[in-house]
Amino acid sequence: MIIMVLAIFAIQGTAFNSFLFTSSTPPSSRLRLSTTSPLSTPPPPPPPPIPTTTIIKPDFRLCSLFSLVGLDILITPILANSERYNILLNGGPGFLLLSFGVFLGFQARRVRFVFDETTMSLRNKQDPFDDLDPDYETVAMFESSGENIVVGGVNSWSYSSFTNWDFFPNVNYPILIYFKENLTSPAGQQHFFPAICNAKQIENELYNRGCSYVGDR
Secondary structure (H helix, E strand, O other): OHHHHHHHHHHHHHHHHHHHHOOOOOHHHHHOOOOOOOOOOOOOOOOOOOOOOEEOOEOOHHHHHHHHHHHHHHHHHHHOOOOOOOHHHHHHHHHHHHHHHHHHHHHHHHEEEEEOOOEEEEEEEOOOOOOOOHHHOOHHHEEEOOEOOOOOOEOEEEHHHEEEEEEEOOOOOOOEEEEEEOOOOOOOEEEEEEOOEOHHHHHHHHHHOOOOOOOOO
């Protein structure tokens, strides 16, 4: 009887050891401690790729400013029945500011800064009076703006030709968009454009496409 009991325990012990050490996971793997901390943060996702072509959206704040100031100079003295109203002193400057504001508004509907793989260019919309949302504009809707009427040359500049760029007085409330390039003139040519397009969007494109600038950003 004792021999039979010992034999049964021996058989059960062998089966248990076989189960323990013939598992699909090796013992060394089961005993290995994890080297990854549960509190470690995953690596940040890669930055989104820069679009091949970007059309800058219009900005109507500058044209609205000039138009409102011109209207104020024109109308306020009349409504107040001011005896100091003078058609030359009040009407002249007011009409000029209002006209300039309307002109900027038309340009904001027509002109776009376009960034492609290698260049920034100014292009004119073929139909500036369409009602299409700027988010759905495509390059096919625009044509070349021709030569620059001030300094000459085509309104297209490679990113490698930029030596500086900025916004005056600042990018949040811009009046002028400034950049300098050495493509038009090897000595460097400065350009100033009224801020009729989204300056913050232009800043991001110039920075992401590696255009040189002076100063810290």
